[in-house]
Amino acid sequence: MSDTLETPLFRPPHPKPRTELLGMVAFLRAVRENPLNMWMEVHFEEPVVTGEGALGRMTVVSDPAGIRHILVDNAANYRKDDLQIRILAPGLGRGLVTAEGDEWRLQRRTLAPLFTPRTVTGFFPAMVEAADRLVRRWQRRPDGRVVDAALDMTRVTLDVLERTIFTQGVPKDPDALGRAITRYFNSIGRVDPLDIFGFPDWVPRIGRLRARPSIQFFEETVNALIDARKALLASGEPAPRDLLTLLLEAADPETGKGLSDIEVRTNIITFIGAGHETTANALSWSLYLLSQDEHARARVEQEVDEVLGEGPIEPGHLERLVYTRAVIDEAVRLYPPAPYMSRTAIADDRIGDVDIPAGSMVAISPYVLHRHRRLWGEPDAFRPERFLPENRKGIDRFAYLPFGAGPRVCIGASFSLQEAVIVLATIARSMRLDLVEGHPIEPVQRITLRPRGGLPMRVTQRVRKEALVEA
Numbered sequence: 001m002s003d004t005l006e007t008p009l010f011r012p013p014h015p016k017p018r019t020e021l022l023g024m025v026a027f028l029r030a031v032r033e034n035p036l037n038m039w040m041e042v043h044f045e046e047p048v049v050t051g052e053g054a055l056g057r058m059t060v061v062s063d064p065a066g067i068r069h070i071l072v073d074n075a076a077n078y079r080k081d082d083l084q085i086r087i088l089a090p091g092l093g094r095g096l097v098t099a100e101g102d103e104w105r106l107q108r109r110t111l112a113p114l115f116t117p118r119t120v121t122g123f124f125p126a127m128v129e130a131a132d133r134l135v136r137r138w139q140r141r142p143d144g145r146v147v148d149a150a151l152d153m154t155r156v157t158l159d160v161l162e163r164t165i166f167t168q169g170v171p172k173d174p175d176a177l178g179r180a181i182t183r184y185f186n187s188i189g190r191v192d193p194l195d196i197f198g199f200p201d202w203v204p205r206i207g208r209l210r211a212r213p214s215i216q217f218f219e220e221t222v223n224a225l226i227d228a229r230k231a232l233l234a235s236g237e238p239a240p241r242d243l244l245t246l247l248l249e250a251a252d253p254e255t256g257k258g259l260s261d262i263e264v265r266t267n268i269i270t271f272i273g274a275g276h277e278t279t280a281n282a283l284s285w286s287l288y289l290l291s292q293d294e295h296a297r298a299r300v301e302q303e304v305d306e307v308l309g310e311g312p313i314e315p316g317h318l319e320r321l322v323y324t325r326a327v328i329d330e331a332v333r334l335y336p337p338a339p340y341m342s343r344t345a346i347a348d349d350r351i352g353d354v355d356i357p358a359g360s361m362v363a364i365s366p367y368v369l370h371r372h373r374r375l376w377g378e379p380d381a382f383r384p385e386r387f388l389p390e391n392r393k394g395i396d397r398f399a400y401l402p403f404g405a406g407p408r409v410c411i412g413a414s415f416s417l418q419e420a421v422i423v424l425a426t427i428a429r430s431m432r433l434d435l436v437e438g439h440p441i442e443p444v445q446r447i448t449l450r451p452r453g454g455l456p457m458r459v460t461q462r463v464r465k466e467a468l469v470e471a
Contacts, residue, residue: 009381010293012334013441014371017041027053034452035340035445036367043368044379048354057360059351062372064398066351067364070343071398071406078343081361095266096411104408110252110259111267111411114243120414124315126163127419130156131426138431143460149287149433150455153280153423160419161276165268166225167240180214222268226261244268271412277448278337279416282402284455286331286424289382291435291457296384297428300324301462304428313425318418321425326387328420332402334382339367339449341404366401367449375399433457 018040022030030037042049047063061067070078079100096107113119134156138147225244232239239245247267251258259267290297300323307320318325342363349356356362371379375396377386385391403410410416427433435441436456444452 009378009383010289011381012289012292014334014380014443015039017044034442036443036449039365039368043365044371045373047374048352050354057357058363059354059356059360060363060365060368061351062365062369062375063352064375064396067369067398067401067405069351070362070364071404071408074349075406075408077346077349078362079346081342081344095263095270097270106252106255106257107259107263107267108407108411109254110250110257111247113253114246114250115411115415117414119246120418121315123160123164123415124418124422126167127160127422128313128426130159130163131423133159134423135426135430138459139461141459144458146436146456147433147459148454149457150280150284150451153283153287154276156423157276157280157283157419158272160279161272163242165243165271166229167242176217180217218269218272219265222265222272225268226264243271275412275416278410279419281335281337281448281450282328282332282416282420283423284451285335286328286420287427287433287457288435288441288451288455289331289334290327290428291433293382296327296382297432300327300424300428304425308425308429313422317425318421321421322388323384324425324428325417325421326384328417328424329387329392329402330382330384333370333387333400334380335443335449336366336370336402337448338402338404339445340365364401367445369399369401372399428462430462432460432462434460 015034015036018038021040022038027038043060043062048059048061048066050057050059052058061070080098096104096111099107134152138145226248229239229244229248233245233248247259247264249258290300303321303323307317340363342361345356345358345360345362348358351362369375373379376399386395398405403413403416434457436458439456440453441455442452443449
């Protein structure tokens with residue numbers, strides 16, 4: 001893969017890696033304020049880094065072969081660690097993200113048919129309608145109007161969920177649901193020292209207390225949806241064939257057992273919280289990066305015009321929107337929606353020449369991995385070309401993990417990518433977004449990776465070359 005381009009490379013902002021170890025107090029402060037600030041130069045240079053810290057012995061693995069060993073070859077030896085469970089379970093319950101062992105395997109087998117290529121393609125019209133609705137809303141406003149693009153990406157992805165998970169509508173204000181999700185991640189995403197040191201759950205955490213109203217809102221909203229749909233199904237009246245109906249009717253192909261009401265609820269909350277959040281952030285970062293790189297933006301616009309023409313976007317267009325997809329892939333390389341994952345070793349193991357004692361923690365950070373200097377040319381530069389078909393075959397499968405890998409790879413990856421390409425192409429076809437002058441961009445980790453303080457952008461209607469010629 002060539003490291004030279006005709007145009008200058010844009011290097012978007014990110015925290016500068018540290019050169020010295022943090023003391024205990026500074027480490028706890030960094031993890032709480034923004035965990036991206038704890039990474040050191042050595043993490044971006046060495047394939048495996050191990051040491052002792054507040055979490056005990058931790059081994060950070062950025063070697064693709066080692067990552068494959070952890071997530072695939074010896075995945076049974078690595079379970080989700082207690083810290084992740086303590087942070088996520090209060091809001092997401094025991095759904096796919098947090099369940100382990102037989103409980104997870106049952107849910108995974110049961111839910112897999114909901115995300116087959118055929119099922120995901122069936123959601124295509126709903127995604128197009130949500131994207132068109134967003135653009136129409138922007139077009140009704142005067143050119144140059146400032147919007148929070150991050151908030152609007154939250155709205156459009158929630159609109160998609162409303163059209164695919166619960167097509168009969170949300171019993172409460174959808175914007176209220178979006179605000180609740182944002183509050184939840186901002187609250188629960190601040191790692192509490194009590195969780196780091198393993199204090200029992202009954203000891204109050206500030207983040208959990210702040211997140212409690214959002215969690216209660218999620219549960220009340222989802223319970224109302226489930227109750228209404230179950231009543232409709234019981235009545236014999238036709239019910240929408242959306243994800244909610246599919247969840248209620250889903251059965252484990254091996255045992256025939258369906259999901260309990262609690263499992264249905266926790267997985268819907270997972271789809272609403274984790275699923276929508278990752279796509280919204282991928283779109284937010286894509287719009288920001290395009291606003292800073294005129295060459296990339298012009299190339300997306302040209303591709304969208306040539307592929308879509310004047311007609312509606314259709315499923316067959318997606319495989320031809322290769323540069324648009326490459327922009328999204330590069331955005332989630334630089335700013336992976338899920339920037340950190342960790343596991344606890346059940347038994348002693350070895351990765352390369354490093355011993356992994358039983359009970360110790362192993363961390364894989366897509367944020368670090370995607371910027372590792374041994375794996376990527378110009379790792380901190382925005383360069384969509386690296387993901388074009390002729391180049392991406394040179395990228396190791398385990399050097400790029402926006403959706404994880406192995407048995408626990410994100411079940412909704414194809415849903416998310418289809419949605420992201422549709423929304424970005426629909427926007428690029430008609431609108432331009434430019435970052436408000438002087439607004440600082442800082443990625444902040446709150447479980448997911450989002451721009452701190454939102455993303456204020458000026459929205460203008462795009463004048464296409466064809467329109468100028470006709471005029």
